[in-house]
Amino acid sequence: DAKTTQPNSMESNEEEPVHLPCNHSTISGTDYIHWYRQLPSQGPEYVIHGLTSNVNNRMASLAIAEDRKSSTLILHRATLRDAAVYYCILRDRGEFGNEKLTFGTGTRLTIIP
Amino acid sequence: DAEITQSPRHKITETGRQVTLACHQTWNHNNMFWYRQDLGHGLRLIHYSYGVHDTNKGEVSDGYSVSRSNTEDLPLTLESAASSQTSVYFCASSRTGLAEAFFGQGTRLTVV
Numbered sequence: 001d002a003k004t005t006q007p008n009s010m011e012s013n014e015e016e017p018v019h020l021p022c023n024h025s026t027i028s029g030t031d032y033i034h035w036y037r038q039l040p041s042q043g044p045e046y047v048i049h050g051l052t053s054n055v056n057n058r059m060a061s062l063a064i065a066e067d068r069k070s071s072t073l074i075l076h077r078a079t080l081r082d083a084a085v086y087y088c089i090l091r092d093r094g095e096f097g098n099e100k101l102t103f104g105t106g107t108r109l110t111i112i113p
Numbered sequence: 114d115a116e117i118t119q120s121p122r123h124k125i126t127e128t129g130r131q132v133t134l135a136c137h138q139t140w141n142h143n144n145m146f147w148y149r150q151d152l153g154h155g156l157r158l159i160h161y162s163y164g165v166h167d168t169n170k171g172e173v174s175d176g177y178s179v180s181r182s183n184t185e186d187l188p189l190t191l192e193s194a195a196s197s198q199t200s201v202y203f204c205a206s207s208r209t210g211l212a213e214a215f216f217g218q219g220t221r222l223t224v225v
Contacts, residue, residue: 032211043203043216044156087155091211099144099163099207100171101214103156 004088009108012078020073020107022088030093033064033071036101037084044087044103047073051093083111115140119204119217126224132191134220136204144207145187146214147171147179149200156203162187163209194224 005023012018024033034049048055048062050071055062061074075082087106092098117138126132136145143164148156148171158171160179168179176198178190191198201221207214 034211034213036214041219043205043219044214045216046213049213093211099209099211100146100158100161101205102158103148105153105155 004090004104006086006088006104006107008105009110011110011112013112014080015077018075018078018082018109020075020086020088020109021070022072023070024088024090025069027068027090028092031068031090032093033062033068034089034091034101035060035062035073036087036089036103038087038106039081039084047086049091078109078111080111080113082109084109117204117206117215117217119202119220121220122218123221124223126194126222128194128196128224130194132194132222134189134191134202134204134222136187136189136217137185138204138206138215139185140206140208140215141184142206142208142215143184144209144214145181146205146207147177147187147189148203148205149173149198150203150219151200159189159202160187191222194222196224198222199224 035047036044038044050062063072085106120135146161147159150156157173162181203219204217205214
């Protein structure tokens, strides 16, 4: 599986935007970039995913570099509820039957009131 | 609403006992997964299934087994519990096509 690299931890002030980076220099052309987050004492939850173009949904935005070797998850206005561990995961669309998610250690985001 | 539920939420068992953790989903998803989460290791895949009667080993499958007799359930069995299996266990499900996965609330298992 292609590997992702994320900072271990980040801090951000409440009500400010947060940019969570992810490097994936060995990404293949069929890899989708998925983001999940895990709130304290809960299971992970899906945030967003994309292939080449930037993506937006009600939770966040995903900005993908033109060469696809990095991406950034953007929380537009962080709240205390956004304090979680954020995981950047590559999923290979070209590998038949490979539906499983492989988690790294993620980025622990702390929101400062 | 469709959901995925794990039971029990907490369990304490003795070394050597057989333990089964339940996972039930009502989305009719083909794919189901079991992960364990320990401090400093993130989530690691134990076993997974892509449909009824299909099971596959993940990266940390030793000492665990699963069976898939219907779409809704994927029970995880610890054949002979060991202290190293003390962990938080998460079950997940997804439909085919790299769709988003839905996770249960987790089962905290302590082996004494």
